[in-house]
Amino acid sequence: MDSTKQGISKKIALLGSHAVGKTSLISRFVTREFPNEYLTTIGLRVDQKTVQLGDLTVELIIWDIAGQDDPVRIPQYYLNGAHGYIFVVDLSRESTWSQMDHQIQVLEAMMPKAKRLVAGNKKDLLSDKELQELKLPVTPDFLTSAFTGENVDEMFHHLAQILVHDDATTA
Amino acid sequence: MRCFTTWRKSWFMMTLQQLKAHVLDHSAQVIVFQKDGLMVDSCHTLSGVKSWENKSLYDSISLLRSMQFAFSHIGNEEVIDIPCVDFVLEQRQGYYDFTFSLHPENPDLVVWLVKDQTRVYRYYAAIQQERNLLRLEKEYKERGQSA
Known part of the structure; x- marks a missing residue:
């Protein structure tokens, strides 16, 4: 599914517990908006956005998957064929990251070929001191805020770059 | 009552296969x-x-x-x-x-x-929304107490 008329197309999934901000991150990235109220995602919603990496156009097809504490419960067909995924935690809620090492391990088994990024979201809710004191089991690749937009574009672009680079090295 | 009888009759005139097809349509x-x-x-x-x-x-x-x-x-x-x-x-x-x-x-x-499945999942979404909000409220309350 990699090649489209425009360039390269990649499926990515956003995963993590409920209310960590997966849908808000996608909304910020795709439409530049931040939803005013929390609305639970159920099942699946698919969005897409095209990013430009130098001369290369990359279409990211983003599967927004309902929050799930136990990844085993995610339907396997939601994850099949994913080139990459972003595991999102809410920095302000320990319950969303206390088991993240185990959750990531399970996801790696379910998507052995997919590239992974970890996002520590809701950065805006913590002070610098609180951020420094956090001891997450897995260090996030990006500290993001869907509310302010901080690091959101950077994170999606970085994942696109990783996926393109992966193509180049495996070709 | 008369209407009801007519309605019932029209359903009974359908075979079960037709009825199923009608519902599935x-x-x-x-x-x-x-x-x-x-x-x-x-x-x-x-x-x-x-x-x-x-x-x-x-x-x-x-x-x-x-x-x-x-x-x-x-x-x-x-x-x-x-x-x-x-x-x-x-x-x-x-x-x-x-x-x-x-x-x-x-x-x-x-x-x-x-x-x-819109009807079913909208019902489920409303319940899930309520459940998640309660969990969030509980977590924030516990955090407030421990701080």
């Missing part, structure tokens, strides 16, 4: 497409999907575009289940269960069964 649609995405046929029971006719569904629907690989490798007995998709079927925004399988008489074709 309002909740499901079958779309058939080639593995390259070209739409071949649709029963149009939920939506006319006119804008997809004679076109590749992969150009119009990003979800299907991201599943091209799966369709090209789908097994004879395999059924790909994608439940609870928040999706716009032409103008109809709702929650649908999708299943994909090979056409029983032509393995070059994929049968896409669309089941409209």
